[in-house]
Amino acid sequence: MKLQDSVIAITGGGQGLGRAMAEYLAARGARLALIDLVPETLDEAVEACVRAGGEARAYLCNVAREEEVAKTFETIAHDFGQLNGLINNAGILRDGFLIKARDGKVERRMELSQWQAVIDVNLTGVFLCAREAATQMVQTGSQGVIINISSISRAGNMGQSNYSAAKAGVAALVPVWAKELARHGIRCMGIAPGFIETEMTASMKPEALEKMTAGIPLRRMGKPEEIASAAAFIFENDYLSGRIIEVDGALRL
Ligand SMILES: NC(=O)C1=CN([C@@H]2O[C@H](COP(=O)(O)OP(=O)(O)OC[C@H]3O[C@@H](n4cnc5c(N)ncnc54)[C@H](O)[C@@H]3O)[C@@H](O)[C@H]2O)C=CC1
Numbered sequence: 001m002k003l004q005d006s007v008i009a010i011t012g013g014g015q016g017l018g019r020a021m022a023e024y025l026a027a028r029g030a031r032l033a034l035i036d037l038v039p040e041t042l043d044e045a046v047e048a049c050v051r052a053g054g055e056a057r058a059y060l061c062n063v064a065r066e067e068e069v070a071k072t073f074e075t076i077a078h079d080f081g082q083l084n085g086l087i088n089n090a091g092i093l094r095d096g097f098l099i100k101a102r103d104g105k106v107e108r109r110m111e112l113s114q115w116q117a118v119i120d121v122n123l124t125g126v127f128l129c130a131r132e133a134a135t136q137m138v139q140t141g142s143q144g145v146i147i148n149i150s151s152i153s154r155a156g157n158m159g160q161s162n163y164s165a166a167k168a169g170v171a172a173l174v175p176v177w178a179k180e181l182a183r184h185g186i187r188c189m190g191i192a193p194g195f196i197e198t199e200m201t202a203s204m205k206p207e208a209l210e211k212m213t214a215g216i217p218l219r220r221m222g223k224p225e226e227i228a229s230a231a232a233f234i235f236e237n238d239y240l241s242g243r244i245i246e247v248d249g250a251l252r253l
Pocket residue numbers: 011012013014015016017018035036037038041061062063064088089090091092121125149150151152192193194195196197198
């Protein structure tokens with residue numbers, strides 16, 4: 001698929017990796033539909049895409065809400081007349097241990113609400129957006145690509161029952177959708193990032209950063225553009241489907 005003039009929706013497009021992917025793809029001629037909860041960052045991301053030389057529109061939507069997602073993808077298809085890509089990127093963290101106990105006494109447990117919040121956004125949100133995007137791709141006669149952003153945590157990371165389960169789930173959906181949607185000209189791929197530089201890591205103390213990077217074989221965190229270039233590679237290579245690309249500096253949790 002050529003990026004030039006392709007219409008690509010990115011969830012969580014207002015900041016972080018979503019915005020980095022949006023700017024990278026905009027600079028290569030893609031037309032972006034940016035989906036997020038936060039109007040301010042969404043508008044800034046749209047402006048950044050336009051500065052990068054592309055076209056972009058903002059869509060306020062909670063990916064965990066079925067009706068909002070359906071409406072958003074209908075509007076995107078109406079506004080652009082086609083849909084060629086979805087990057088399922090929106091995600092949240094609500095870390096905590098399953099239980100914390102000392103001297104035989106359970107002091108803390110992961111709350112059901114803590115579990116459910118992450119499953120709702122990181123797993124159900126991915127399902128809802130993929131279903132609505134695939135519907136619009138078929139109905140507008142568009143060839144398309146769906147990319148699920150998983151994580152190195154899908155292998156099972158301590159303190160992340162909710163997040164690891166969701167990220168393993170979205171990785172498992174990649175071959176399912178690749179097989180089911182191939183007949184409609186839709187490919188599906190995943191990207192599993194390791195630790196990536198973000199605003200959050202930029203504000204960390206140097207000692208904490210050093211400790212974090214010491215365990216990474218390449219001895220540094222990834223850059224958002226390195227995730228964006230993996231996404232561009234997926235869009236442009238028409239024989240890629242059903243697989244996860246790991247962009248993690250060789251780290252295994
Ligand atoms: N930053 C990292 O090191 C890594 C990130 N990831 C994954 O990459 C993705 C992006 O991560 P970051 O850019 O670091 O996160 P971030 O927190 O900087 O950005 C996430 C964006 O998603 C939006 N969002 C959250 N809930 C939403 C909802 N219900 N509906 C619509 N938008 C929503 C937020 O408003 C925000 O703009 C996530 O799926 C994350 O799990 C995976 C591995 C490593």
